[in-house]
Every structure is written in C-alpha cells, then in structure tokens.
Amino acid sequence: MSKGVCTFAASALAMAVSFGAATAQGYPEKPIQVIVPFAAGGQGDVKARLVIQRIQELGLLAQPMVVVNVPGGAATIGMRQGRDADPDGHTLLYIHQTMMTSELTGVLDFSYADLVPVAETNYSCLLTATAEGSGIADAEDWIAQARANPGGIKEATLVGSSAHFTTEMFASAADMKVGYVNAGGGADRIASILGNHTKTAVLVATPVVQNPKLSGLVYYGAERHPELPDTPTAKELGYDVTSCLDNVW
Structure with missing residues (x-):
C-alpha cells in the first residue's frame, strides 16, 4: 500500500475518532466549511473533495462538509479567512507547505503555529x-x-x-x-x-x-x-x- 493510501486511510480513521467523539456532544450543529485557498480544479481542491467524499460515504458526520474555494493573493486570502474563522469546529482550512513558504517570503503575516491541525489527509x-x-x-x-x-x-x-x-x-x-x-x-x-x-x-x-x-x-x-x-x-x-x-x- 502506498504512503498516500495509508495516509488517506489513517486520516479517515482520525476523522472518525475526533468527529465521532464530538458528535456525541451534538457536533456538528451545521455544515462544516472547508476553505481551499486555491481555485477549483487544482490538486488541493481535488484532494479535499476526495477526502470529503470518503467521509460522507462512511457516514462519519451528521452534517455535510462543503468546499469553499477562496483563491487569490498567492493563497493568502483563503489562509487568512481560515485563521479568522470562529474556532467552533465548523470551519477547516485545507493547506500544505505553501503556508510556510508564504510566511518565509513575507506575504503572510502569521504562522502555521497559529492554527490547530486536525489530520494529514494525503502526501x-x-x-x-x-x-x-x-x-x-x-x-x-x-x-x-x-x-x-x-x-x-x-x-x-x-x-x-x-x-x-x-x-x-x-x-x-x-x-x-x-x-x-x-x-x-x-x-x-x-x-x-x-x-x-x-x-x-x-x-x-x-x-x-x-x-x-x-x-x-x-x-x-x-x-x-x-x-x-x-x-x-x-x-x-x-x-x-x-x-x-x-x-x-
């Protein structure tokens, strides 16, 4: 089994455990928005939708997960929206090392350390x-x-x-x-x-x-x-x- 497949399977399990525990407490109460800071059709968008599709197939959540594409500003517009969202578990930011490179080049004024990771979805x-x-x-x-x-x-x-x-x-x-x-x-x-x-x-x-x-x-x-x-x-x-x-x- 490839690392990508292993990571995907492990991610689904992590989501099942974390969301399963939250569901017992009434979570989620509304649809979960997944901010993808890139245009539709790119690798980040496609991968996010594949993971969401699998979560829905497994019936892990009582509410849908919805991709929100927020391209622009070298991905920084979407990343800022993810950072500024209410920390209630109903908004996720889907991102990779571009958050780090954007910080290094000075186009992003905050760090990945300011966010809380939920799961690695693919490699x-x-x-x-x-x-x-x-x-x-x-x-x-x-x-x-x-x-x-x-x-x-x-x-x-x-x-x-x-x-x-x-x-x-x-x-x-x-x-x-x-x-x-x-x-x-x-x-x-x-x-x-x-x-x-x-x-x-x-x-x-x-x-x-x-x-x-x-x-x-x-x-x-x-x-x-x-x-x-x-x-x-x-x-x-x-x-x-x-x-x-x-x-x-």
Missing part, C-alpha cells in the same frame, strides 16, 4: 511537467535551454508557493535560471502550459498521469512515480532535491 510529491508543443524533449533539454537562455524559459507558478520554491531549489542545484509567470494555483498552471503560454509548471503527478498531452520532466520524490516510470527523479539526474506536500486540515 504527494511534486514534479516539473511540460505539454505538447513546448519544444522541451526531456529534463536534460529543459536544463540546457534554461542555461542557454537564462530567465527566458518561462514557468507557470504561484509565486511564494511550494511549487515556486521547488523550482528554485532545482534551478540552484542545476545552475540554471528559470523565468516565472505568476499564473496561480494548479489548475491555472495546467491551463498555462497546455495553452503553450509557458513551457513548464510544477504539479502533483495526478494530472500528468491522466492527461496524455502532459509529460513529466523531473520528479521530486525519492523514487520514480510508479505511474510515470519514464520520468527521472532529481536525484537520478544528479541533483539532491526532493519536494513533497503534506496536505492537512
């Missing part, structure tokens, strides 16, 4: 992807082009996010310079590379596995992704870079 490593028509054949070609044209090979990113930090770590290790277009969350980055407005984007593996027009260049897990066996890891290419997301609420 997934990132990859650099490209699309048909980008003119990039593979990882070595991407690196060569970026070195030959510093800043000219554009990447769709969310400035200040984990995706942005991932590319910066790899670019530093590979002695290359990438140009950035602040496209937004995962769904917007996918649209950008599919439209050939940018050459690359950092994503989770799922959309690359599912869309034949997308391909992986570099995977940032410890080993190759089982469904993307032709995508090398950064370490295989000689660069000691790993980058994975822990989604929590």
Whole structure:
C-alpha cells in the first residue's frame, strides 16, 4: 500500500475518532466549511473533495462538509479567512507547505503555529511537467535551454508557493535560471502550459498521469512515480532535491 493510501486511510480513521467523539456532544450543529485557498480544479481542491467524499460515504458526520474555494493573493486570502474563522469546529482550512513558504517570503503575516491541525489527509510529491508543443524533449533539454537562455524559459507558478520554491531549489542545484509567470494555483498552471503560454509548471503527478498531452520532466520524490516510470527523479539526474506536500486540515 502506498504512503498516500495509508495516509488517506489513517486520516479517515482520525476523522472518525475526533468527529465521532464530538458528535456525541451534538457536533456538528451545521455544515462544516472547508476553505481551499486555491481555485477549483487544482490538486488541493481535488484532494479535499476526495477526502470529503470518503467521509460522507462512511457516514462519519451528521452534517455535510462543503468546499469553499477562496483563491487569490498567492493563497493568502483563503489562509487568512481560515485563521479568522470562529474556532467552533465548523470551519477547516485545507493547506500544505505553501503556508510556510508564504510566511518565509513575507506575504503572510502569521504562522502555521497559529492554527490547530486536525489530520494529514494525503502526501504527494511534486514534479516539473511540460505539454505538447513546448519544444522541451526531456529534463536534460529543459536544463540546457534554461542555461542557454537564462530567465527566458518561462514557468507557470504561484509565486511564494511550494511549487515556486521547488523550482528554485532545482534551478540552484542545476545552475540554471528559470523565468516565472505568476499564473496561480494548479489548475491555472495546467491551463498555462497546455495553452503553450509557458513551457513548464510544477504539479502533483495526478494530472500528468491522466492527461496524455502532459509529460513529466523531473520528479521530486525519492523514487520514480510508479505511474510515470519514464520520468527521472532529481536525484537520478544528479541533483539532491526532493519536494513533497503534506496536505492537512
């Protein structure tokens, strides 16, 4: 069983225990809002909805859980709404390491330590992807082009996010310079590379596995992704870079 599946199962159990105890005291009294600080269709949105679907299938709650997409401000608008919500258990913020990177870049004026985590819902490593028509054949070609044209090979990113930090770590290790277009969350980055407005984007593996027009260049897990066996890891290419997301609420 993969770590992602184990994490998902453990999360469902944790939710059953925590919410089960609360339900005995009349909780929840109304629908639970799950703030996703990204646009609909991105990895955070999809993962949140999958977890909610499973919670509903198991009948863990007497009230529904409802996703509220609050994109904008490099995810900081939704994160602030989550922080400022009444601490009554009826609002959850669904987030990952982007909260930390936003704090590091100064666009967020509070810390993950100001919030109380309920459960880790899934664990997934990132990859650099490209699309048909980008003119990039593979990882070595991407690196060569970026070195030959510093800043000219554009990447769709969310400035200040984990995706942005991932590319910066790899670019530093590979002695290359990438140009950035602040496209937004995962769904917007996918649209950008599919439209050939940018050459690359950092994503989770799922959309690359599912869309034949997308391909992986570099995977940032410890080993190759089982469904993307032709995508090398950064370490295989000689660069000691790993980058994975822990989604929590």
